[in-house]
Amino acid sequence: xxxxxxxxxxxxxxxxxxxxxxxxxxxxxxxxxxxxxxxxxxxxxxxxxxxxxxxxxxxxxxxxxxxxxxxx
Numbered sequence: 001x002x003x004x005x006x007x008x009x010x011x012x013x014x015x016x017x018x019x020x021x022x023x024x025x026x027x028x029x030x031x032x033x034x035x036x037x038x039x040x041x042x043x044x045x046x047x048x049x050x051x052x053x054x055x056x057x058x059x060x061x062x063x064x065x066x067x068x069x070x071x072x
Contacts, residue, residue, distance in 0.1 A: 003049070007041035 011034060014020040020037050022030045 003042050003045040006045055007038050010041050011038050 011020060014037070015022045015034070021033060024030070
């Protein structure tokens with residue numbers, strides 16, 4: 001499952017439990033709040049995946065550079 005989908009599912013659970021406020025009378029404000037929470041959840045899930053990643057794979061991820069940055 002990708003991080004965006006997982007973040008969405010977690011956010012919906014938090015909305016349902018009242019942990020993330022959502023007011024149908026103020027959809028614009030509620031969407032802004034939800035968006036911030038979704039972004040934070042997705043970042044946390046990515047960081048968690050990095051912590052669980054084997055050391056060898058982390059070295060490869062850290063050594064990747066954009067093609068233009070490698071050109072001399």
